[in-house]
Amino acid sequence: MSEHHHHDHAAGMQHMHGSVVHAPAADAHLAYDAAYDAAQPEPDHRVVSLTMETCESDWEFTAGRTTRAWCFNRQVPGPTIEAQVGDVLEVRLTNNLPEPTTMHWHGLRLPAAMDGTDMMQQPVAPGGSFTYRFKLPDAGTFWYHPHVHETVQMERGLYGALVVHGPDEPTFDADRVFVLDDVLLDDDAQVEPPGGWVERHNGREGDVRLVNGRQEPELTIAAGQIERWRFVNASSARYVRLSIGGRPFKIIGTDGGLIPSPVTATEVLLATADRVELAVGPFAEGEVLAVESLAYNRRSITWPRDERFATLRVGPHAPSRAMIPETLRHIEPLVHGAAVPTREVHLGVKIGLKGMEFQINHETHHRDDPVVVGQLQVWDVINDSNMDHPFHLHGFFFQVLAVDGEAPPFLSWEDTVNVPPKSTVRIAWMPDDRPGEWMYHCHILEHHEKGMMAHFRVVRPGGERAD
Numbered sequence: 001m002s003e004h005h006h007h008d009h010a011a012g013m014q015h016m017h018g019s020v021v022h023a024p025a026a027d028a029h030l031a032y033d034a035a036y037d038a039a040q041p042e043p044d045h046r047v048v049s050l051t052m053e054t055c056e057s058d059w060e061f062t063a064g065r066t067t068r069a070w071c072f073n074r075q076v077p078g079p080t081i082e083a084q085v086g087d088v089l090e091v092r093l094t095n096n097l098p099e100p101t102t103m104h105w106h107g108l109r110l111p112a113a114m115d116g117t118d119m120m121q122q123p124v125a126p127g128g129s130f131t132y133r134f135k136l137p138d139a140g141t142f143w144y145h146p147h148v149h150e151t152v153q154m155e156r157g158l159y160g161a162l163v164v165h166g167p168d169e170p171t172f173d174a175d176r177v178f179v180l181d182d183v184l185l186d187d188d189a190q191v192e193p194p195g196g197w198v199e200r201h202n203g204r205e206g207d208v209r210l211v212n213g214r215q216e217p218e219l220t221i222a223a224g225q226i227e228r229w230r231f232v233n234a235s236s237a238r239y240v241r242l243s244i245g246g247r248p249f250k251i252i253g254t255d256g257g258l259i260p261s262p263v264t265a266t267e268v269l270l271a272t273a274d275r276v277e278l279a280v281g282p283f284a285e286g287e288v289l290a291v292e293s294l295a296y297n298r299r300s301i302t303w304p305r306d307e308r309f310a311t312l313r314v315g316p317h318a319p320s321r322a323m324i325p326e327t328l329r330h331i332e333p334l335v336h337g338a339a340v341p342t343r344e345v346h347l348g349v350k351i352g353l354k355g356m357e358f359q360i361n362h363e364t365h366h367r368d369d370p371v372v373v374g375q376l377q378v379w380d381v382i383n384d385s386n387m388d389h390p391f392h393l394h395g396f397f398f399q400v401l402a403v404d405g406e407a408p409p410f411l412s413w414e415d416t417v418n419v420p421p422k423s424t425v426r427i428a429w430m431p432d433d434r435p436g437e438w439m440y441h442c443h444i445l446e447h448h449e450k451g452m453m454a455h456f457r458v459v460r461p462g463g464e465r466a467d
């Protein structure tokens, strides 16, 4: 799938200093081990090394029509990176776009310096290079994308998937990644530049729906087989209420990897940037199913309707070796019993003299208080506005404790959660020992750009005042 190759760690490679990622353990997200070296692979693991070039390139989102896209390695999505927990990922980025860019590693617990935000690194200038290097502590479906000028760069095709395999995964007949997106093309099949106030309010929803960079492709699956389908919603603003012909599937994973046990459902909502992993099948030969997004009213101005992403055709029968255990993983709850909120994060939209402002705690580009390593965070994320916003926290996984006081149907690790209008989502997370500048924001790209974001420091105890 990808062009990367493996090579063993060679002595003398650069170490990153001043950052420590905690070690994987029974529940990796809670452990901490000062000996964990973010720059060196675990014993018997490798450095997964690859080069990435960003540049303008021709791409056929729609068959027979050429778009000047912006690509990682001349493809949309960029190459799917695959690695194992405990490997080090080393990506040498060369930017051949006409403007600066970065790579943000969405969902990964990495040192702040590798997060790819303009808070932590100078964006890579045209013609410049930067090497990202960090260890992969967690299994799951992640993705990468620029963290500058996203409404243009991501819309034109800059994104890709990263799959990290764990030591103890369920067995499937196939393991596939589907990166969903939509793109707004003009009559000449070129990507429309950012639009007017409706788009700034709603976020952009394109009329061409893409699976792995192609418009409404045909997919096939063998009758009788069960596959692992990993979905990434890379859209600017589109929510995907995913259905596969209305047939039941099993949800087995979310943003932060496997969930405790499979959950049977006929649909699942992916806000922008969300990931979900499904066990799909078995189907009967000859069936034809729509992979589609059912109408979802996120209270934007556009009217919701069912829209197709792909067509799934079921081919001849093949034997199955799939084995999906009832227990997929142990997740330790961060909070037992009643939680005491430590912070309120208000999401608001204000229309005033400055036009439309998308705010956190009543200001754009909010500077939030530091959090201290090892101090449990319980945040009430409160949506004061009349439309949905997907809340994304960089660098750390959280657990959703409640949505308007109701516990979610299953425990999971997340980095993105939808916050419905006039609702409160209570989350808990534990800052492990990765000090630095971090951020959270709405992942509707136009809202993020218009200020619905905040930055804050993670500080060591006693190292800095926390208030």
Ligand SMILES: [Cu+2]
Pocket: 388, 389, 390, 442, 443, 444, 447, 448, 452
């Ligand atoms: Cu938003």
